[in-house]
Amino acid sequence: MAVLVHYAPMSDRERIDAGDAPPSSAGEAHVGVDVGGTFTDVALHAGDALVTAKVPSTADQSVGVVEGIEAACERAGIDPRTIDAFTHAMTVSTNALLEGDGARTALVTTEGFRDVLELGRQDRPALYDLDAEKPAPLVPRRRRFTVAERATPDGIEARVADADVRALADDIRATDAESVAVSLLHAYRHLENERRVAAVLREELDVPVSASHEVLAEFREYERTATTAADAYVTPAIDAYLGRLTERAVERGVPNPRVMQSNGGIASASSAREHAVTTALSGPAAGVVGAAATASDAVDAAGLVTFDMGGTSSDVSLVRDGDAERTTDADIAGHPIGTPMVDVTTVGAGGGSVAWVDDGGALRVGPRSAGADPGPACYGHGGTEPTVTDANVVLGYIGADAALGGDLDLDAAAACDALERLADDAGLGSAREAARGVYRVANANMTRAVRRVTVERGHDPRAFALVAFGGAGPMHAAALAADLDVDAVVVPRASGVLSAYGLLAADERHDAARTHRTALADADADAVRAAYAELRESVLADVDDPEAARLTYAADCRYAGQSFEQTVSVHDFDPEAVARRFHDAHERAHGYRLDDPVELVTLRASATVERPTPTAAYDAAGDAVTGSREAVFDGAVRETTVYDRERLAPGTSLAGPAVLDGRESTVVVPPAWDGAVRPDGTVVLERGARE
Missing domain, CATH: 3.30.1490 (Dna Ligase; domain 1)
Structure with missing residues (x-):
């Protein structure tokens, strides 16, 4: 399955409607591919045309990446061998850390400090929960080794002996370790001993070796060791994946991939393979870069709150002065990562998040997700649990005749049945009431995430605009903005694949x-x-x-x-x-x-x-109104105008309530909100613009 949208002059669009692919435009071709849990998103910029595509993510992500590139090239009418640049964002590192299926890693540290990963810091994940547990260290105690050496902040007091390290290599080899992390005391300042240990282990062992002075040359022993362990933990997977992807790309004449790092910048595949931990937040970082590139000039605001709502989770970040906020104090799945990364807050609220009733009778949403298989009940793949997507169908935000992802026909009756069962469990009157509750609870979860990146850091969200993207983000954005007293919402033209578009704009x-x-x-x-x-x-x-x-x-x-x-x-x-x-x-x-x-x-x-931000022609025209349907706003059923977003001409004004249907995402415009289509196809929604 491939979902394809081509933004092109009208003559080309007429040929698309007739089934013909448009001719490619003169100029360089640059493709960006972002892998998600459900879909792999592609943005191809060739000349003045922008082609986007969605294909299902595959077990071996490199297969889906190549399929996505080929699908986009077919629609654009170009040969993959004419692509000049290929930029990629992936979830390999993130998945390894979240799912705990990274490499068998050994740790070498200073004698007497074997348990630094276990000890960590004194803070607890839940202060008043007596049963709270920290995540297990990435390196179990049986694979933690020590070496006799000592450095202080003032210098080396005891040098390491090569013979001791060679003996240690034999012990590590016996554990079948697939990678090794080396983090010696005070190696951030005096690295001679650590450099020697790493060099000997690289000679003796046929596995990757990560040294803390190469990964994170900063003080704080626990964070430095944890980051180095994370680098070693994900390096084999990243190395193997990028090797397969590069090979598949070369076979098709596509350039070697450049990789999005967690800091919002791109690097060569070889650099990413050497510094694997820098890719831990690759995909979310690409989305923030895309939001900054497309929305910074769309509204007059102090900055942007980026809101990326996908199938499993929602990512929230901040953009000020046109640049993403960054941090060196983050963690993934409870594991500290000290390398610079875009400051993203994630909550388990996405389109596939399951709604349920807790033991106290309260309605909850997430963090568990229905995933892509079987997925929400409305997918018709056998799922029976109510999800946020099912709630959006029942509320009328997603039409019963919509084809999610281009060719996935909805089962609206299954969504209604799932919400009816939830209504019975929660003591609510109807499927519609249950759907409204799911929608509001999901929004409350995401509102808290926005407050964490704004209010809790000294920023007033009312001075910012909300940029909505991801498959589900534009459906929730206006309601979320109203809860935060934010007056403007920006929905970029390629909102459904904005992370892929961000790869084209990243420096x-x-x-x-x-x-x-x-x-x-x-x-x-x-x-x-x-x-x-x-x-x-x-x-x-x-x-x-x-x-x-x-x-x-x-x-x-x-x-x-x-x-x-x-x-x-x-x-x-x-x-x-x-x-x-x-x-x-x-x-x-x-x-x-x-x-x-x-x-x-x-x-x-x-x-x-710096790389130039791609620009693409957008001159859609014609009657964009496709009809109307009933949708629920603030508990009341309203007849709602439905538009085909791809036909919305620049300068078009919109009055809520309205729904803008698209192949990649749906935009909901509530009552008392207005919208306008900018020359580049971006939709800007404003609250309270009409009397």
């Missing part, structure tokens, strides 16, 4: 960091500049065209005695200027500043090679 980016702890007032400026020079060489070594790279520098600072840092930009290191920026940043984030001394903690450098 190349490489990051490096090194802990350099000192009182800021006493910092040796020459030493700091020398450290920045080394970081600059590190990031430029990964860049394809160093001459085209834009370099930026930053520093993590904190008040003396604090346990957390604030990142501020650095321009030709000046301690006084850095201190001023830190005081201002701390006050914005936390509401106060102190007269206490400021401590310099970590130095950061980034190299970015």
Whole structure:
């Protein structure tokens, strides 16, 4: 199955309606492919045309990726061998961490510190839950090994012996380990021992070896070790997958893939294979980049809240000044990841999330999902549990005659039956009442996620616009915005495959960091500049065209005695200027500043090679109204105008209630909301625009 949408001049569109593929446009062809749990999304930009496609994700993701590229090329009327660039986002790392099926990993650390992964931090996942348990470490105790060596913050006190490491290699080999993580005490500052251990193990063992000074050269032993273990845990899977994908791409004449990293920038496949943990949030990062590229100029707002609602979960992030917010303090499935990544908050509320009644009689939604097989009841694949998608069908937001994903015919009766059973369990009057409850509970879950990235971080969501994408996002966006008192919703033209589109717009980016702890007032400026020079060489070594790279520098600072840092930009290191920026940043984030001394903690450098954002012609015309149907808003049934979104001409004004049907996603415009179609096909919804 392939879902194909081609945005092209009208003459081409007429040929599409007649069954003919449009001719390709002159110019470079660039394809972006994002793999999700249910569908693999493709965006192909050739000349001034944009072709999108959805194909089912496959067990071996590389198979679905190639099928998606071939489907998009067939519709665009081009040969895959004419593609000039191929960018890819994947879920291999994420799935390995979430599902616990990564490589059998061994850990080598300093003698006496074997259990740092087990000890972690003193914080608990649920403060008042006496039965709460932390996730099991990625490396079980039987595969954790120690070596006699010692470093302090001041230098090496005891050097490692090669003979000890070679003996250790024999012990590791006996465990059938598929990868090894090496994280020695204070190796972020004095790496001689760790470098030697890693070198000997690479000589002795035929498995990947991840060293903490190469993965995360920063202090905090637990986070550094956990990140290095995660890198080793996912490296074999990433290496094998990218190897298969590259081979399949080359067979079809497609360029080697470039890979989206968690930081929102792309890198070569070889770089991703060497630094696998940097792909842990590949797909969600691509969506945020796509939102920033398509919506930053669509409305006058302080920034954007990105809202990506898929089949299993919803991802929320923040874009300010046209750039995604990033963090180095994140975790996936309870495992800390200290490398830079787009700051995404995820909740288990998606189109396939199952609605249920808890022991107290309350209606709940998620986090369990019906998945793609059997999927929601309305899919007609044997699913019987009520889901958010079923609720949207019963509420009239998805038409009974809709073909989800292009050729999946809906079973509206099955959706109604599932919601009837839920209504009986919850003591609600009807399937429609149950559906309304499911819709509101799902929105409440997502509202909390938005508040976490805005209110809890000192931002007023009312000053932002909400960018909705993903298969289900535009159906919930306006209701979600109303709950947050947000007045504008932006639905990009390629909203159903925006992560794939984001791959076309993403810049190349490489990051490096090194802990350099000192009182800021006493910092040796020459030493700091020398450290920045080394970081600059590190990031430029990964860049394809160093001459085209834009370099930026930053520093993590904190008040003396604090346990957390604030990142501020650095321009030709000046301690006084850095201190001023830190005081201002701390006050914005936390509401106060102190007269206490400021401590310099970590130095950061980034190299970015900008790529032009693709533009595609959009000149749809014709009668976009396809009819009307009953839909439920605020408990009342309203006759609702239905539009074919692909026929909405630029400049078209919309009045709610309305539904914009599309092959990839559906946009719901509630009463008291208006909409307008921008020249590029983006739909902007505004609340309370009419009297």
